[in-house]
Amino acid sequence: MPDPYQTCTFCPRLCRHVCPVALATGLEAATPSAMMGAVYLARRGLLDPSLAGRAAAMCTACGACSRHCKEQVPVGDLLSQARSRYLPPRSPEALAPVEGDAPRVAVECDTRSWAGALARKLREPVARLHTSDHLGASCMDHPQTAEPQISSLARLLDGRIAITSCSACAGVLRRANLQYVWLHSLPGIHVPTPVLDSPTMKLSPAPDLLPGTLPCCGQGGILARSFPQLAKDLARECASRLPATAVPTFDSLFRVALTPYDVDIYDPIDILLGEAPAASLHEGTSKGGEAPQKRTPLHGAP
C-alpha cells in the first residue's frame, strides 16, 4: 500500500464534493486532498509542520470522504494522527460525576434535561452525565490525552449504557468501545452509524442521510475549537440544506450556531416523547424559489 497521504495529494480531489467542510467553506485548503497534501509535504520536510497541523484541524472526521473513496483511504484517522504529531495536546475538561445509579446514563452535552425526558419516556430512572466539551471529543487525537479520558469515562460509566444524541459524544463512546445508544435524530445532518440496540430499548433503525444534506455539522470536534468561523459556515450550510425550516436539534452549539440564520428550532425531546406538535413543522421558502418538501415524520421518534 503506498503512502496514503501521497495518494490523496496526487488524487484529483475526487471526494471534495462530499466533504462538508470543503463544500460549506469554499476553501480549497479544506478539501480532504489539500489537508492530506499539507501533511504529505510536512512529512517530506517541504512544509512547516504547524501548517500541516492546522490543515488537519479542518477535518471533522465525519468519514464522508472515506466512504466515497475507491481507495478507501481512512482520511479522518490519518488526519487525527497528523494532529497528534503536529499539534500540541489539548486537555479535556474534567468529567463530571454521573448523577444517579440507573443502568442507563443520558449524556447531556447541552443545557437540556435529556435524562428527565428519557426517564419519562422509559418510565424508569435514567442517570445523567453532563459534559461541556462533548466528552473531550476534540482531545482524542493524542494518546496521552485520549487514553486517560477513555479510562476515566469507562470507570465513570462502569458498564452502564450511555445514551447520546450527539455525534461528537457518540464518537468518543465509540472510540472508547463503550456500550451506547445514539438517538440519531438528526437525519439531515449526521451520517447514522450502527446503533447498539439494548434489550429494553427498541429504537427506530438508523435512517439514511437525507438527499442533499451534509453528513456533519462540525460543532462538536476539533474544527469548532480551531476554526470557529469555519464551523459557523458549516452550521449555516447544514441549515440551508435541510429540507424544511423546522430543524430538530439537541446540540446547543449547533443551536447557537443556527440562531443567526433565522431557522426555527424545536426541541427533539418533544419528538422523543411523541409530543412534537405537528403545527411546529411549518413550511418556509427555500433558496431558489422552489417549494420546500414537506417534512416527513422524524426518524428516531418512537
Add this chain to the structure above:
Amino acid sequence: MSSIERIVGGIVPRVSTDPLHLLAAGRDLWSRTTLRLANGLLPQTPAAICWPETHQQLVELLDWASAAGVPIVPYGAGSGVCGGSGGREDSLVVDTKRMRGITRVDREHMLVHVEPGMLGQELEDRLERLGLATRHSPSSIWCSSVGGWAAARSAGQFSSLYGKFEDMVVAMKVATPTGTLLTGMHSPPGQEDLGPVIQGSEGTLGLITELCIRVVPVPEHRWLRAYAFPDLSSALEAMRAIMQADLWPAVMRLYDPVDTLIGGKLGSSGGKSSGKGHGHRAFLRILQSLDNLDAFRSRELNLAFALPRLLNRLAAGLGGRVLLILGWEGDPQIVPCQVQAAMGFLQGAQDLGAAPAHAWYQHRHDVSYKLAPIFSRGGFADTMEVASTWTRLEPMYRMVRDALARNVVVMSHFSHAYPEGCSIYFTFAGTGDIHRYDRTWEEALRAVRLAGGTVTHHHGVGLLKARAATRELGHALRVYRRRKQSLDPGGIMNPGRLFVAASPADDGPLPPSSKGPVFHLDSKSLLATVDPVASPSALREALAREGYTFRIPPDRPLKDWLLAWNLLAFDRHEVPMFGLQARFKDGCSARIGMAPRSAAGPDLRWGLLREAEPEAVEIPVIPLSAPRCLASMATPEPWQEARKLLRRGLRPLSCKGSSSPRGGQDRLSLLLLGPAGDSLVEALGLSPTPASSAKDPSPPRNPAMHASEDTIRGATAHHLLGEPEDA
C-alpha cells in the same frame, strides 16, 4: 495584515495571506505540476487569495486591481489539467466557491441560473431533486465547477445528445476590469454577443459570475449496449453513420485495441494474440489487469511504463477487435425508434449485451483514481483530447498515437461525436523526468497540427497548450486580442495563460484556388466549403450536382445570412457555419474551425466574420438521398404541441405551425431526417405526409427573437420558445 489583504478586505468579505490557503491555490491538476510536486518542487503561491460573494464585489475588485496593476488569477475548483489556474507569485487569486447558489429555476423555459463556484455534481444532485438535469457529465464532475466548465469549454460523457457545456449556456453575467458584461439572451440589443468569446477565454477576459443554462427533464428511459467490431475503421464508420443519421445517441464511446484489451473488456477472446509468444501473453496480462487499481502498484507495470516503445510495439501487433459502447436516453417512445434505426449500422458488429455498457455507466468516473498510484510510483500520467473531421480522424489518431508512443504507453478512445467529426481521447503514462513529459507533449501537439486537427476539444489550453493554440488560431487571434483590449486593457486577467505573444510566421492561408461556388466537398464529414457571397440558388444547384443540399438553407448569400444569424438560434446540433477562412484588410488571412467544437480558446468564428472579409465558409450539408419524413398533426395549439414534442427529445430538422385562413384547424408540420423518421411518426401518433412533400427544410428562425415567425428549429425552441403571440 499585509497591504493587499487590507485593501482587498475592504472590497471582499474574506481575504487571506495564510500560507495554507496560498499553497492550496497554487496549483490546478496539470500533471506537470503534480510531477514537479512528486519531485519535491512546490508550486508558486500567490500573494493573496480572496472569496467574493457577489457580482458587485467582483466588479469593484477588478476595478481596483486594474488600477493597481495586480494580476488576477480566477480559481474555481482547480480541476483544470492544463495549468490554466493556480497562483503566480504576484497575483491575487479569486476563488469563486463562495458564489455557488442556484439563483433561479425557470421551468417554463427549462432554464436554470447558477453561480460559477458550484461543483458540478452538486448542481446535478440539486437539479435531480427538482426532476431536472443538465446531463453534462464530465469525468471531473465530482471536482470541477460550473464556471470552469464554461471558461474552458467542457464536454460531458453524454455530449453527443446534449452537446458540450458551451451549447447549454444561453446567457452569462461577467465581471470584467471595465465593468459588467452580459452575454447571450441578456446581451444588449444591437451589440455583439460576446458569449462565444467569454466561453473558452479561461479567465483572461473576466470572471463569470452567473450562468443561465439549459436543462432537461431527468431522462425517463435509458438503453445501453456494447458491441465488438473487427477493427477500428469499421467501428468508426458505424459511429459516423449513426451521427449523420440524426439518431442522437447519448453515449458513443469507441475504445482502440489497447484500451479495449484493458480489463479484458471483450472477455478472453478479446485479443488476436492468444497463442502468440510469451511477450504477447505477458503484455496481455498487464493490459487486462489495468482495470484493477491494485495493478497500478505492481512491479510489472513499472517495467512496462519504463519501456514504452516495446509495450506499444507489442500493442500494435495485437491488431484486434474494438469495443463500442452505445446508449440512448430520454423519452420511452422516442428512444426505441432511434435504437431500432441504429441497428442498421451495426450489422458487422458482435452484440456483447448490456452488461459491459452498464458496467461502464456505473464506473464512468472511476478512471481518475488510477492517476495517483502512477505518480506515487514515480511515473506520470496525462490525457490529451483532440478532435478533427471524420475525414482526418483516423489518420490523426495514428499520427498522434505514434508520436506519443515514442515516449509513453498510450491508449485511447473516441467519444464526443458530431455529424462532422469526433474527438479522440489519448491516455498515456510513462516514467521519467519533466523533460520527458515536456517532450512527449511537444511531439504529440506537433502531430495534431500536421494531421489538421485541433489541439484541444474540451480540456482547454492553460499553459500547456498556449503555444500550440496560438499557432492553431494564427491571425484569427486578432479578434480575441481586440476584445481583450476592450475588456481588460490593463492585461491583469490571468496573464500568461491561454495564448502566447508570438505572431504567425506567415500571412495565413491563400484564397481558395478552385472554382466556386463550391470549393470543396468533404462527403465523409458532410461539409462543403463554399463561396460566402454566392447566391443560395447557385449554391443549391452546385451542391445538387454533387448529390447534396443544405442542412440549414440560407435565404441570402452566406456572408449576410451568417452575420444576421443570432447565436441564440443555435440548436446544439445545428451549426450554420463549421469553418471559416477570412482575410484582414492588411492582407493576412486566418482559417479557423478545422474540428468540431475546439476548445483552443474562445470561438472566434463570429468575430472573424465581422472583422475580416470571408473567403470561404464551411457549412454542413446532407445527401439528397438521405431519408426524410414529413409529418403533421392537426391541433388548435401548434406551438404547445411543438414544445411538448421538443421537450420529449424529438429533434426535427424543422417544425412549422400554420393556421388555416378559413377557420379550419391549425396544423403543426415536422420534417424529420434519418431512418428513424417513419417509426417516430408512428410512435408519436403523427400523420405522415407523402414523401414528395418532404423538400428542403425551411429556413431557420430564432424563436426567441422573432416570435412572430412561424418556423423553429430543433431543441432551441425547447428552451426558448415562449408563447408566440400568433400561435
